[in-house]
Amino acid sequence: MNDDFYNRGLARAKQKDYAGAIAEFTRAIEINPHFADAFCQRGLAYYDSGEILLAVSDYTEALQLNTESVEAYYCRALARVALKNFPGALADANQVIRLNRNHAAAYNLRGIIYRKMGRVHDAIANFKLAADLYLQQKDKDNCRLCLEKIKQLQPKQNLTVVQQRPTPTKPIMSPQEYFTQLLEKAEKGDTRQALEDLNWVLQVDPQDAQAYCCRGVVRYKQGNYREAIADFNQALQLNFQDAIVYRNRGRTRFQLGDHQGAITDFNQALQIKPEDALLYIARGNVYRAMGNYVSAVTDYTKALQINPDDPQAYYNRGLAYAHMEEMQRAIADYQQAASIFCEKEDWKNYEHVVESLKKIQSPSIESKQTQYNMLRQRLLRLVGGYWEIAQRLIDQAKRYYPGMSEEWYMEKVIDDLERDRG
Missing domain, CATH: 1.25.40.10 (Tetratricopeptide repeat domain)
Known part of the structure; x- marks a missing residue:
C-alpha cells in the first residue's frame, strides 16, 4: 500500500504539484517509518517548494536509514549550499564522491562550493575534473558549462579540460591519465x-x-x-x-x-x-641518418649517462660505431644491449641485436668468399676462361707446396702467370 502512495507522490512531483507530493510521501512514511526513499523524495519536494530546512531534515532522516545513499548526500549538499552552510555542503559532496568516484555532478557542485568559499584554485580543479567526466560520458552541454565556469575564474589563461594537475587525493582518473589512456x-x-x-x-x-x-x-x-x-x-x-x-x-x-x-x-x-635520455637518442638517430656518426655517438653516450640501462641507446651507439668501423666498440655495445634485452625478456629486440652482432663478429666468412671469387675471376681471365687449365696449375702448385690454403694456391698461380707474361 505504501508503494502506491510513494508512486503517486513521484507522479505529483513530476507534475510540480509539490504539496500533493508531500502529502503522498507523508502517507507512505506513516505506513513505513523506515522508508528511506520516501524521506529523500519528500525532501526533494520540500526543496522544490522552498522549504529548505524541512528538506535538510528529511535528507538527514533518509541518511540515518541508509548511510550509503548517494542521492540523499547530494541533495542535502545542494540544500546546504542554499542555506550557505558551505562546510556542511562540502562534507556531503565529499561523501558522494567517496561512494561514487565518477559522479560528475558532485565534482561540479564541489567546485561551486569552493568558489563560494573563495578557494579559486580548488574550484577550478574540480570544474576540470567534472568536465573530464562529462567528456568521457559524452555529455557535451555539461562539459561546456564547466569550461565556462573555469573561464570566468581564469579569463586570461589558456583553459582546457586537460592541463590542470589533479590534487594528490583525487580519487578518479585525472585528465592527464585520460589522455594517456587514449595514447595507450x-x-x-x-x-x-x-x-x-x-x-x-x-x-x-x-x-x-x-x-x-x-x-x-x-x-x-x-x-x-x-x-x-x-x-x-x-x-x-x-x-x-x-x-x-x-x-x-x-x-x-x-x-x-x-x-x-x-x-x-x-x-x-x-x-x-635537458635530462631526457629519449631526446638524446632521438637526436642521435637523426645524426646517424645524416652520416654524422661522431655526433650520434656523443648523443647516445649522453643518453647512457642519464640512463645506463637503456638497451636501445647501446644498440644505436653500436650501429654508429659499426659505420665508423670501430668494430670492437660496436661489438661491446651490441653485447650490452643484448644482455639488457635478455634480462627484460624482450626477445624480439634481443634476437634483432644478436643478428646484428653476428654480422660484424664473423665478417671473415663473407670476405673470404668474396676474396675467393675475385681470385677465381682473375685466374680465369689469365687462362682464357678455361677452368680446367687453372685447376691443373693449382694441383701442380699443391704438389710443390703442400698444406697451403686454396686462396694461396690461386694467388701463387696468378703471380706465376703474370710474371711469365712480363
Whole structure:
C-alpha cells in the first residue's frame, strides 16, 4: 500500500504539484517509518517548494536509514549550499564522491562550493575534473558549462579540460591519465577510436593544446605526418611549451626527411628537458641518418649517462660505431644491449641485436668468399676462361707446396702467370 502512495507522490512531483507530493510521501512514511526513499523524495519536494530546512531534515532522516545513499548526500549538499552552510555542503559532496568516484555532478557542485568559499584554485580543479567526466560520458552541454565556469575564474589563461594537475587525493582518473589512456589505445593499434575521441575533445574545447599534441601523436602513428605536424604547431601556438611537443614534431620531421628541422626541434626540447635520455637518442638517430656518426655517438653516450640501462641507446651507439668501423666498440655495445634485452625478456629486440652482432663478429666468412671469387675471376681471365687449365696449375702448385690454403694456391698461380707474361 505504501508503494502506491510513494508512486503517486513521484507522479505529483513530476507534475510540480509539490504539496500533493508531500502529502503522498507523508502517507507512505506513516505506513513505513523506515522508508528511506520516501524521506529523500519528500525532501526533494520540500526543496522544490522552498522549504529548505524541512528538506535538510528529511535528507538527514533518509541518511540515518541508509548511510550509503548517494542521492540523499547530494541533495542535502545542494540544500546546504542554499542555506550557505558551505562546510556542511562540502562534507556531503565529499561523501558522494567517496561512494561514487565518477559522479560528475558532485565534482561540479564541489567546485561551486569552493568558489563560494573563495578557494579559486580548488574550484577550478574540480570544474576540470567534472568536465573530464562529462567528456568521457559524452555529455557535451555539461562539459561546456564547466569550461565556462573555469573561464570566468581564469579569463586570461589558456583553459582546457586537460592541463590542470589533479590534487594528490583525487580519487578518479585525472585528465592527464585520460589522455594517456587514449595514447595507450593508439599504441595497441586502435588509432581510429583514439582519433575520434580526440576530435570530440577538440570539438568541445578548440583551445585544448594538449589534445592537439595527443592527436598529433596519434596521426604520427597513422603515418599522417603532415597532419601531425599541423597539430603540433597548433599546440605550440596555444603556448603548450612542453618538451613532448618538440620531441614528437622532431620525430615527425625526421620521417619526412627534414633532418635539420628535426634536430632544431630536439634542441628546443632539450632546453626544456635537458635530462631526457629519449631526446638524446632521438637526436642521435637523426645524426646517424645524416652520416654524422661522431655526433650520434656523443648523443647516445649522453643518453647512457642519464640512463645506463637503456638497451636501445647501446644498440644505436653500436650501429654508429659499426659505420665508423670501430668494430670492437660496436661489438661491446651490441653485447650490452643484448644482455639488457635478455634480462627484460624482450626477445624480439634481443634476437634483432644478436643478428646484428653476428654480422660484424664473423665478417671473415663473407670476405673470404668474396676474396675467393675475385681470385677465381682473375685466374680465369689469365687462362682464357678455361677452368680446367687453372685447376691443373693449382694441383701442380699443391704438389710443390703442400698444406697451403686454396686462396694461396690461386694467388701463387696468378703471380706465376703474370710474371711469365712480363
